[in-house]
Amino acid sequence: MKEKAMIMDDQAMKRAITRISHEIIERNKGIDDVALVGIKSRGVPLAAMIAAKIKDIEGKDVIVGEIDITLYRDDLTEKHHQAIVKDSKLGFDAAGKIIVLVDDVLFTGRTVRAALDAIIDQGRPKSIQLAVLIDRGHRELPIRADFVGKNVPTSRSEVIKVSVEGIDSENYVSINE
Numbered sequence: 001m002k003e004k005a006m007i008m009d010d011q012a013m014k015r016a017i018t019r020i021s022h023e024i025i026e027r028n029k030g031i032d033d034v035a036l037v038g039i040k041s042r043g044v045p046l047a048a049m050i051a052a053k054i055k056d057i058e059g060k061d062v063i064v065g066e067i068d069i070t071l072y073r074d075d076l077t078e079k080h081h082q083a084i085v086k087d088s089k090l091g092f093d094a095a096g097k098i099i100v101l102v103d104d105v106l107f108t109g110r111t112v113r114a115a116l117d118a119i120i121d122q123g124r125p126k127s128i129q130l131a132v133l134i135d136r137g138h139r140e141l142p143i144r145a146d147f148v149g150k151n152v153p154t155s156r157s158e159v160i161k162v163s164v165e166g167i168d169s170e171n172y173v174s175i176n177e
């Protein structure tokens with residue numbers, strides 16, 4: 001994979017996380033009943049970063065869970081890849097919660113759709129919202145994010161690489177082909 005350009009460095013990523021955290025608080029008039037659910041793998045450290053920022057701002061802990069969705073495809077850009085729920089245990093009771101799904105990249109929407117199905121199957125959340133660091137377009141389903149770090153127009157053959165501390169050695173986003 002050839003690296004084309006940096007889209008976000010560590011500082012830009014942290015600023016985006018700070019803004020998204022403020023937006024989550026504002027949209028929900030606080031964080032009572034809000035629970036963050038990171039989509040594995042890189043949505044998990046991003047959800048933890050948002051939770052830490054919300055704690056800084058509001059002085060309250062927000063519930064953080066995770067969900068494991070696996071994409072089956074020969075290559076990232078292949079159309080019609082399948083998103084399968086690998087582990088849907090959120091780690092908390094979803095009933096009555098405002099769930100904010102957190103992922104690194106929103107592309108076709110299949111991963112989010114699988115996560116929505118899995119969550120709706122196991123409880124009655126009050127609502128489900130979506131936060132993504134990068135929206136790269138090319139949706140195949142009627143899914144949109146409520147909170148977006150950065151909209152990045154891409155061609156289908158390009159690949160967005162998100163590197164997040166906790167999984168990777170540093171924080172950055174690049175576009176590659």
Ligand SMILES: O=P(O)(O)OC[C@H]1O[C@H](OP(=O)(O)OP(=O)(O)O)[C@H](O)[C@@H]1O
Nearest residue numbers: 040041042071105106107108109110111
């Ligand atoms: O909107 P979609 O077409 O479903 O694509 C978006 C998904 O693709 C990536 O997952 P990947 O399988 O690369 O896992 P990762 O999080 O471990 O990088 C990314 O993290 C999103 O979850």
Ligand SMILES: O=c1cc[nH]c(=O)[nH]1
Nearest residue numbers: 105107158159160161
């Ligand atoms: O470009 C893409 C598409 C899906 N998931 C990624 O991480 N990058």
